[in-house]
Amino acid sequence: MELSLATRVVSAHTVLEVGGEVDVYTAPKLRERITELLDGGIGAVVVDLGKVEFMDSTGLGVLVGGYRKSRTVGASFGVVCGKESLLKIFRITGLDQVLPLYQSIDAATTA
Amino acid sequence: MATVRLEFSPEPAHVRTVRLVGVAVARRAGVADDQLDEVRLAIGEACARAVARHQRLGIRDSVEVAFSDGDRYLVKVVDRAADAEQIDGDEQLTIDVSATLLQGLVKDLHMAPLASGPGTEVRMGWPVRRRSR
Numbered sequence: 616m617e618l619s620l621a622t623r624v625v626s627a628h629t630v631l632e633v634g635g636e637v638d639v640y641t642a643p644k645l646r647e648r649i650t651e652l653l654d655g656g657i658g659a660v661v662v663d664l665g666k667v668e669f670m671d672s673t674g675l676g677v678l679v680g681g682y683r684k685s686r687t688v689g690a691s692f693g694v695v696c697g698k699e700s701l702l703k704i705f706r707i708t709g710l711d712q713v714l715p716l717y718q719s720i721d722a723a724t725t726a
Numbered sequence: 727m728a729t730v731r732l733e734f735s736p737e738p739a740h741v742r743t744v745r746l747v748g749v750a751v752a753r754r755a756g757v758a759d760d761q762l763d764e765v766r767l768a769i770g771e772a773c774a775r776a777v778a779r780h781q782r783l784g785i786r787d788s789v790e791v792a793f794s795d796g797d798r799y800l801v802k803v804v805d806r807a808a809d810a811e812q813i814d815g816d817e818q819l820t821i822d823v824s825a826t827l828l829q830g831l832v833k834d835l836h837m838a839p840l841a842s843g844p845g846t847e848v849r850m851g852w853p854v855r856r857r858s859r
Contacts, residue, residue: 639774640738671770672827676820700763707830708823 617641619666620648626724628659628691634666637674645674649681653688660685661723663695670701675710682714693723727796733788734773736780741773748793748801755795756854765799765852768832771824772803772848778821779807779846798834798851808844 618641619634629652637645652660662678664670678694685692693715696702705711717723730751734740748769749762757765769791776789787806794800828835834851 636742638738638770639741639777669766669770671767671774672824673774673820675823675827679819679823704767704827708826710823 628724629657630661632663637670639673642673642677646677659691661693730793736777745770751793755799776805779805801850803848806845
């Protein structure tokens with residue numbers, strides 16, 4: 616399944632809803648969208664991985680890049696992920712200790 | 727032992743195709759259903775790594791992949807790129823994360839330089855529970 620991206624606003628946070636497969640081919644589109652949001656002056660970005668069916672290290676790299684960029688522009692950045700198959704790759708790579716991960720959009724927008 | 731081989735141009739768009747083929751062969755070989763996600767991810771990581779190595783040096787040679795159905799399910803991914811110096815930024819981060827992910831995912835993993843010429847070979851194996859013919 617191709618990558619799908621959609622944004623909506625929840626409690627003053629811009630939620631980027633990601634769906635489909637985030638891999639070496641599609642990750643650049645995700646990177647571009649996150650950069651666009653942060654460069655556009657959005658102060659709070661939440662990346663929702665709830666509809667992601669597959670993600671590889673390229674996707675992880677994009678999320679870390681987004682987190683780093685958010686810190687340089689003074690925005691908040693969170694990732695919503697409740698799927699065990701995806702959480703596993705965050706844990707293996709140790710990125711669960713680096714990225715602000717949340718179980719739900721509610722948790723991410725009230726943090 | 728049955729083997730499926732394929733070659734692909736070092737383009738990210740083809741990695742998904744290889745993942746799909748790899749999982750189909752794994753399923754037929756008898757890899758347990760609860761390991762197929764791991765197989766899919768590992769094949770994708772190994773192929774994406776090979777594509778990145780070729781692209782960094784502008785190498786247009788194909789990446790070679792072989793899936794073998796025997797006592798174990800074996801996957802071999804061969805690239806033809808010499809080792810390059812580390813680079814800065816997100817690309818290097820992704821390469822580092824990819825290596826960590828492969829090592830964490832696959833217990834039976836061997837990565838070694840090719841015996842002749844530049845390049846590396848990644849070999850991965852998984853147990854099979856049954857044989858289907």
